[in-house]
Amino acid sequence: MKQILVIGGLDPGAGAGITADVKTAAAHGVHALTVVTSVTAQDAGGLRAAMPVPPELLLEELRSAVRDVPVAAVKIGMLGDAATVRTVAAFLREHDLGPVVVDPVLRASAGGSLLDGEGRQLLTEELLPLAALVTPNLAEAAALCGFPVDDRAAMEKAGRAIVERFGCGAVVKGGHLPGAPFDLVCVPGQAPHWLPGERRMHREVHGTGCAFSTALACRLAEGLASVAAAQAAKRYLAAAIAGAESATHDPDAPRRLRFFPHS
Numbered sequence: 001m002k003q004i005l006v007i008g009g010l011d012p013g014a015g016a017g018i019t020a021d022v023k024t025a026a027a028h029g030v031h032a033l034t035v036v037t038s039v040t041a042q043d044a045g046g047l048r049a050a051m052p053v054p055p056e057l058l059l060e061e062l063r064s065a066v067r068d069v070p071v072a073a074v075k076i077g078m079l080g081d082a083a084t085v086r087t088v089a090a091f092l093r094e095h096d097l098g099p100v101v102v103d104p105v106l107r108a109s110a111g112g113s114l115l116d117g118e119g120r121q122l123l124t125e126e127l128l129p130l131a132a133l134v135t136p137n138l139a140e141a142a143a144l145c146g147f148p149v150d151d152r153a154a155m156e157k158a159g160r161a162i163v164e165r166f167g168c169g170a171v172v173k174g175g176h177l178p179g180a181p182f183d184l185v186c187v188p189g190q191a192p193h194w195l196p197g198e199r200r201m202h203r204e205v206h207g208t209g210c211a212f213s214t215a216l217a218c219r220l221a222e223g224l225a226s227v228a229a230a231q232a233a234k235r236y237l238a239a240a241i242a243g244a245e246s247a248t249h250d251p252d253a254p255r256r257l258r259f260f261p262h263s
């Protein structure tokens with residue numbers, strides 16, 4: 001069984017964050033080693049509280065997770081603050097753990113910051129240069145690039161800018177544009193590649209970014225190249241979204257992904 005390292009936050013609803021990562025990896029037949037960066041209290045009303053794991057403990061978590069374990073890829077989700085970004089980046093510089101996927105988690109869809117200002121700056125300076133792929137949605141792409149990303153032309157401009165500025169590949173996710181959800185894969189040295197999709201659900205679904213980036217890491221761990229891995233991750237997510245269920249007493253609240261086994 002392949003093993004990947006997932007680094008991210010705990011969501012008590014278990015629809016997003018590291019619990020979603022574990023379920024996604026399991027659905028791929030992959031074992032996820034888990035390092036928690038932050039314990040959050042959040043629900044459909046937004047982020048209520050978050051407590052970062054102190055850097056010394058985070059470093060010990062990282063060391064324990066990979067000690068004597070062959071790791072084939074890394075997925076990074078919520079980081080919370082600058083100290084966490086710094087600790088994770090320093091650790092990755094010292095350990096070759098395979099391709100790194102960074103989901104540049106900035107905000108919860110229901111509201112609330114998941115990475116502070118200094119952390120955002122450090123993410124681009126220290127972490128993205130270590131990444132194989134970063135997976136921004138439109139708002140995250142705009143924050144990384146410093147210009148609005150609200151149509152497919154701007155997605156392409158953003159994908160190229162990320163490759164050029166940060167030296168990593170990007171999957172820019174277009175699911176928040178109206179119409180069919182197109183994603184764009186930009187890899188250094190290759191022409192941009194569009195991945196078409198079909199809209200399966202018109203309601204909000206919680207944890208889609210987490211599940212997509214972990215599915216991508218699982219596929220990179222198997223040895224797939226970026227475009228093929230992104231295609232497979234998109235197929236996985238389409239099924240998970242199509243099966244998403246209402247999970248609270250409020251039928252209008254964001255739905256929870258279904259983590260179907262995937263081959």
Ligand code: PLP
Pocket residue numbers: 008009010011016017018040042077078103105107108109110114205206207208209210
């Ligand atoms: N909470 C944690 C810990 C996360 O890592 C993420 C996304 O990566 C979210 C919440 C956001 O979830 P969503 O915006 O899909 O509701």
